[in-house]
Amino acid sequence: MGNVAVIGAGMTKFGELWDKGLEDLIAEAGAKAVNDANIDGEDIQAIYGGNMSAGRFIGQEHIGALIADAIGLTPIPSTRVEAACASGGLALREAYLAVKSGTYDVVVAGGVEKMTDVYSEQVTQTLGGAGDQQWEVFNGVTFPSLYAMMARRHMHDYGTTEEQMAAVAVKNHSNGSKNPYAQFPFKVTLEQVMSSSKVAEPLKLLDCSPITDGAAVVILASEKFARKLPQEPIWIIGSAHTTDTLALHDRKSLTSIEATRLAGRQAMKQAGVTPKDIDLAEVHDCFTIAEIMAMEDLGFSKRGEGGKDVESGKFNLNSELSVNTSGGLKSCGHPVGATGIKQAVEVTWQLRGEAGKRQVDDAKVGLTHNVGGSGATAVVHIFSKEVD
Amino acid sequence: MPHRKSLASIWRRIPQRYRGESTMCLNCGRHFFPPRHFCPYCRRKSKIAPYTISGRGKVMSYTVVHVAQEGFERQVPYVIAIVELEEGPKLTAQLCAVEPEDVRIGMPVEMSFRRISEDKDDGIIHYGYKFSPILSPKK
């Protein structure tokens, strides 16, 4: 089977975008990616669109056809992909498989979420649906409370501190302050994070990712097609998707996301790389503790040492491993269905050397990590400038 | 929210929520909560039989919720915990009859039947299980 390339990438600014509807967002990101790819609309053969919950956020279902319509690509097949907060990452995975299988030469992998048309309590309720409605949410669980229980147990077992979690927010806001697409492109201090209001202890407001509107698109192509284009393609050299129990309480561990561990291992094995070979990673920091666990589960930190590592600066821009150069979900924003694709857009720009003030020096290999719910879905991709 | 307001969806879960009725696998001896239709470890060799949970366990982790979802706003701050039952299954529930600052990982707790939440507009009151500390652990 041939190699799969990213030939184009584009995204909207992330934020509270009152003047843009879901169809405007995906059309803008789609047009940017198609222009970036130097292709015509008629080259595109299929669309995979990540979207968590347009039905509850804007009362709209049938998002596959809506995307094809919005970007003017009917009658080609267009499929909505849903895996809660990993919907975007999973759309990328499905698009990758469609090209890898030889079925198509050029496909769109997109993600979009319009979250700010409803009140924040309704957003809380809808995001709760990423967990188990019957056996978690019914009993008073909120989405942050699940990660809060992981954080509490991580603190208990490994001595992780609230300051170490806050250090994730400080780092990601520092990166996001260099990203013109970020929802909150400004720095925050450790004191600001520590003194922000309590959400679900030990998590505070600035430990949490925000409510965001936005869309992102990458165009994937077969090697044969990609080699005909003037620009240098970026290659997807590893791709993996895993699942685990819907409810957090049914998992083997509260301090590790097993789905991430397995997906990371599978993707790295396929790519023939180890954690040391990776120059930058866009990981799923829906809450600060989630980035700490991701570092451990993906093999960038020893078990229990993710907090110490982020505090020591190991994951700062242009240090040992640059983590969440876009600002992550925390500072760049988290339009749930778009996040997994935004991660791929950021890594593509980084590997091309187009990331401006947040550019990672000499970036050759990048990783994206997208999680659904409290860890019931994980999707990991590895991208490279070079391919065998 | 429709999935919480249907009476059938409430009634269907009464055996579990009110009485702790569940299932276990006689092939491997694992207990489940909520009930499973087959054992994920034994699959085709599963031998599913009914059992009622002990209701006694210990706190594996917990959080104090300050920003609640609809129907729980009047309860904040409240404690949510993951409890591991003596016979193995783990579940998520509120802790009651305890101050948030007194909760500890490893604390022994037991299940009780409680009011869980109220729907605002149509007035359904949801009942189920919460856990409270066992003051002198029974064996």
Ligand SMILES: [Zn+2]
């Ligand atoms: Zn069994």
